[in-house]
Amino acid sequence: MKWYKADLHIHSVLSPCGDLEMSPDNVIQTAFRKGLDIIAITDHNSMGNSLAFRKVANRYGIFCFMGMEIQTSEEIHIVSLFDDVDKALAFEKEVYEVLPSVKNDPDYFGDQVVIDAEENIIRFEEKALINSINWTIDETVLKIREYDGLCFPAHVDAVTFSIIGQLGFIPPDSDYDALGITAKCNIQKFLEDNSYLKNFAFIRNSDAHYLNDIASGFSEFYIEKPTIRELKMACKKIGNRALKTY
Ligand SMILES: [Zn+2]
Ligand SMILES: [Zn+2]
Structure with missing residues (x-):
């Protein structure tokens, strides 16, 4: 076993707010x-560029998970990650x-740019990716589980589009693998203010x-x-991890 340095929340040119x-x-x-x-690579509500990024990452010996930052009907951002390409794409379709x-x-x-591994623009995604999907966060988590994904609410310490910002708290019976932080x-300060979350794992991303x-x-x-x-x-x-x- 070894230590892996990971940034599990990165946007691409497909995200309208992502730089070109x-x-x-x-x-x-x-x-x-x-x-x-x-x-x-976790673009908003789409994995359109995931395969291209995986291909290039491979060339550099970097592992790239299939991923997506979903905006639920409560306007909560939740990151989903997959390692099985077929399951990831089936989830994305839904x-x-x-x-x-x-x-x-x-x-x-x-622009919402779909690009290939050689930096060619394939197409522009026409459907606005910045909107909320019609699933609640609970429905979204169930679906992620159905496709064997990992999930964590994104940037829980942020004010906008975060589960705490939208609901005011994180339900204690929540079945997330971790909580994402900015x-x-x-x-330390976050846990002082939210001590009921001390048993969660935290994943920091950019x-x-x-x-x-x-x-x-x-x-x-x-x-x-x-x-x-x-x-x-x-x-x-678990198991020394x-x-x-x-
Ligand atoms: Zn994001
Ligand atoms: Zn977000």
Whole structure:
């Protein structure tokens, strides 16, 4: 087993709010330079660029999880990660069906670029990815489980689009693998204010929309290999696995 440095919440050019410099080559080269071993591309409500990023990540010896940042009907952001490509794409298909049929306005929100591993633009996603899907957070978690994914509510310490921001608290019986925190979160202070969450595992990520932000927040996993099963074990501290969140 060994320690893997991971940033599991990174946006690409597909996210309307993601900078156009967030292409596979740029992102993976930056991740490599910053010493990341594992990343996840987590665009809003879509995995349209995941395969291209995985391909480029492979060339650099970086493992890239299939991922997505879902916006639930309560306007809560939750990150889902998968290691099985077929299951990930089947899950994505279901999400796309419950995403409202509203056209993206590129002038207002930005372009939603689907790109290949050679940096060619394949197409522009026309459906607005920035909206809420028609599933509640509980329904979303059940679906993620159905496809053997890992999930954590994103940036729980943030005010907007976070589970605490929207609901005011995290239901104690919640079945999340971990809670995601922002690059800037002071965990000690956060737990002083929210001591009822002390038994959760915390995963810090950058939530990068710009190259410079990649790895500004990261976590380290002590695992055998980068799989969903191993990440889950690290979150639960099972079988000598461990998770360090700085
Ligand atoms: Zn978010
Ligand atoms: Zn995000």
